[in-house]
Amino acid sequence: MKHKIAGKKLNRNTAQRNALRRNLVKQLFEHERIETTRAKAQAVRGQAEKMISLAKRGAAAEDPVKAVNARRLAASRLADATVVKKLFDEIAPRYTERNGGYTRIIKLGPREGDRAEMVVLELVE
Secondary structure, three states, X not given: OOOOXXXXXXXXXXXXXXXXXXXXXXXXXHHOEEEEEHHHHHHHHHHHHHHHHHHHXXXXXXXXXHHHHHHHHHHHHHOOHHHHHHHHHHHHHHXXXXXXXXXXXXXXXXXXXOOOEXXXXXXXX
């Protein structure tokens, strides 16, 4: 039984899996739209939505300590200052009136080489 086990392994060890998720989330925020496999998109989607919620809380915080804390948490998870700046200054204000559902998965069909199901993971406008 798989009680209390969250996430997918994606046929990778822990370090590779963490690096893959970090890179996919970073690319999603940088380009606002990425093409990947369905399994990877589903594995990354929740983490991306949590980062946007964190950025919304940080951008809306009246206490500067909470705003700085939110930026530091995002920087530790994304490891790229330019993407963190874009997340807090451009992406988070876009979703102030939205309570969730910041990303969308659109199916593209199978990939030619190995027939893996491809999707587009994008930020909702």
